[in-house]
Amino acid sequence: MGYLASMRTEAKSSVLKRLKRIEGQVRGIARMVEDDRYCIDILTQIAAVRAAMRRVEDEVLRDHVGHCVEHAIRSGDAEEQRAKIAELMEVFARAER
Amino acid sequence: MGYLASMRTEAKSSVLKRLKRIEGQVRGIARMVEDDRYCIDILTQIAAVRAAMRRVEDEVLRDHVGHCVEHAIRSGDAEEQRAKIAELMEVFARAER
Amino acid sequence: MGYLASMRTEAKSSVLKRLKRIEGQVRGIARMVEDDRYCIDILTQIAAVRAAMRRVEDEVLRDHVGHCVEHAIRSGDAEEQRAKIAELMEVFARAER
Amino acid sequence: MGYLASMRTEAKSSVLKRLKRIEGQVRGIARMVEDDRYCIDILTQIAAVRAAMRRVEDEVLRDHVGHCVEHAIRSGDAEEQRAKIAELMEVFARAER
Numbered sequence: 001m002g003y004l005a006s007m008r009t010e011a012k013s014s015v016l017k018r019l020k021r022i023e024g025q026v027r028g029i030a031r032m033v034e035d036d037r038y039c040i041d042i043l044t045q046i047a048a049v050r051a052a053m054r055r056v057e058d059e060v061l062r063d064h065v066g067h068c069v070e071h072a073i074r075s076g077d078a079e080e081q082r083a084k085i086a087e088l089m090e091v092f093a094r095a096e097r
Numbered sequence: 098m099g100y101l102a103s104m105r106t107e108a109k110s111s112v113l114k115r116l117k118r119i120e121g122q123v124r125g126i127a128r129m130v131e132d133d134r135y136c137i138d139i140l141t142q143i144a145a146v147r148a149a150m151r152r153v154e155d156e157v158l159r160d161h162v163g164h165c166v167e168h169a170i171r172s173g174d175a176e177e178q179r180a181k182i183a184e185l186m187e188v189f190a191r192a193e194r
Numbered sequence: 195m196g197y198l199a200s201m202r203t204e205a206k207s208s209v210l211k212r213l214k215r216i217e218g219q220v221r222g223i224a225r226m227v228e229d230d231r232y233c234i235d236i237l238t239q240i241a242a243v244r245a246a247m248r249r250v251e252d253e254v255l256r257d258h259v260g261h262c263v264e265h266a267i268r269s270g271d272a273e274e275q276r277a278k279i280a281e282l283m284e285v286f287a288r289a290e291r
Numbered sequence: 292m293g294y295l296a297s298m299r300t301e302a303k304s305s306v307l308k309r310l311k312r313i314e315g316q317v318r319g320i321a322r323m324v325e326d327d328r329y330c331i332d333i334l335t336q337i338a339a340v341r342a343a344m345r346r347v348e349d350e351v352l353r354d355h356v357g358h359c360v361e362h363a364i365r366s367g368d369a370e371e372q373r374a375k376i377a378e379l380m381e382v383f384a385r386a387e388r
Contacts, residue, residue, distance in 0.1 A: 006133030019127040023120055029153075030116040036103030039161035040184045046154045047191050053150065057143045058384075064136035065376060073372045081364045081372065085356060087137045088376075092383045093349075094144050155287075162279060170275045178267045178275065182259060182282075189286045190252075200327030213321040217314055223347075224310040230297030233355035234378045240348045241385050247344065250320075251337045258330035281331045288338050 005071075011063035018056045025049050061091065102168075108160035115153045122146050158188065199265075205257035212250045219243050255285065296362075302354035309347050316340050352382065 007015065029045045069088070072080040104112065126142045166185070169177040201209065223239045263282070266274040298306065320336045360379070363371040 004133060005135050007130060007136060007139075012130055012133075015130055016127055019123055019130070023123045023127070026116055026120045026123060030113055030120070033104060033109055033112055033116070036101060036109075038102050039104060039157055039165055040188065042104075042157055043154060043161070043188050044191075046150060046157065047188075050147065050150050050154070053143060053147050057140060057147070060136055060139055060143065061383075062380070064140070065380060068136055069376055070373075073369050073376075076367060076369075078364050078367075082361075085360055085364075085376075085379075088379065089353070089356060091137065091140050091144075092352075092386070094141075095383070095386075158286075159283070162283060166279055167276075170272050170279075173270060173272075175267050175270075179264075182263055182267075182279075185279075185282060186256070186259060189255075189289070192286070192289075198327060199329050201324060201330060201333075206324055206327075209324055210321055213317055213324070217317045217321070220310055220314045220317060224307055224314070227298060227303055227306055227310070230295060230303075232296050233298060233351055233359055234382065236298075236351055237348060237355070237382050238385075240344060240351065241382075244341065244344050244348070247337060247341050251334060251341070254330055254333055254337065258334070262330055285331065285334050285338075288335075 005068055007060065007063050008067050011059060015056055015059055015063075018052065018059070022049055022052050022056070025052065057095070102165055104157065104160050105164050108156060112153055112156055112160075115149065115156070119146055119149050119153070122149065154192070199262055201254065201257050202261050205253060209250055209253055209257075212246065212253070216243055216246050216250070219246065251289070296359055298351065298354050299358050302350060306347055306350055306354075309343065309350070313340055313343050313347070316343065348386070 006012075025045065026049060029042060029049065032042050032045065065088070069084045072084045075081075103109075122142065123146060126139060126146065129139050129142065162185075166181045169181045172178075200206075219239065220243060223236060223243065226236050226239065259282075263278045266278045269275075297303075316336065317340060320333060320340065323333050323336065356379075360375045363375045366372075
């Protein structure tokens with residue numbers, strides 16, 4: 001089967017589930033704001049969404065390394081490998097380190 | 098007018114707009130995953146949502162300080178002031194510092 | 195005894211000990227670089243110093259709140275209290291959140 | 292010339308300079324604590340050291356990728372390449388993301 005530069009099935013369904021939950025959490029925070037809930041309670045929920053998004057990022061990243069970067073290694077194509085490394089370095093530079 | 102321990106109108110509408118946009122962005126990321134888009138492009142959108150959530154956190158926090166913490170200062174109630182400070186320290190300890 | 199806007203004795207000696215250790219760790223990393231040690235081992239030590247500096251920051255911050263901010267609360271001086279809150283918000287905005 | 296799994300000359304001297312400066316900054320913070328300087332001024336210097344350490348980390352990481360990871364790519368050794376990628380992922384997981 002040819003190489004598909006996208007997420008593997010298991011990671012894909014897990015990430016979709018996480019994103020669905022996060023979408024609901026964001027809507028929930030909006031309701032709290034509309035209902036004039038106490039700011040600190042709202043901040044607690046915001047922190048939960050931030051943590052959840054970080055876990056989604058980690059999962060997509062791990063799947064990418066195990067799949068797309070692995071494919072570049074197997075291909076033996078040095079240029080492709082360099083491109084993959086450069087992409088990873090960009091993701092890390094941008095991440096809230 | 099009595100003190101309402103919730104967000105002020107201007108911050109409230111701004112935060113609600115941000116949350117609506119973020120909700121849409123999260124749905125957009127889910128579509129990218131479903132459409133087998135390249136992982137690095139997905140990671141780029143995830144980073145954008147993480148940054149947007151941080152800005153929502155900052156806005157709620159600033160409004161809280163200018164409103165609820167300010168109210169505690171005006172009240173002259175030392176216990177209330179201590180409680181507000183303790184809450185702020187918790188928010189910061191939890192934030193991805 | 196008048197209020198001294200500096201760290202309390204216990205926190206002061208603990209923070210000084212931490213800083214001494216960190217100073218030694220930084221010298222140790224320099225030696226690793228001079229000795230051409232493997233980059234990943236150097237990065238591991240850098241991460242340790244970063245975590246240690248964060249703990250020093252937390253300790254100074256907690257002592258500040260329990261001492262200087264508490265003093266402002268007891269003084270009943272609303273302007274002083276506002277100044278303390280504004281300082282805290284600056285520290286948090288600057289922290290790698 | 293054989294491959295040396297350590298930093299390249301230019302990066303090495305730059306990182307050593309940075310570490311020397313940071314060592315001095317840490318000693319300077321200790322003096323501020325000993326001299327009972329105001330906590331917020333101490334926190335400002337701590338934030339400066341934290342930022343400086345992050346720049347050292349970035350520089351060592353970039354040099355590692357351009358040197359050791361590049362060597363693994365050129366070697367064509369898939370196992371060596373996988374090991375390098377795994378090391379990078381560990382560095383990022385540990386970084387204050």
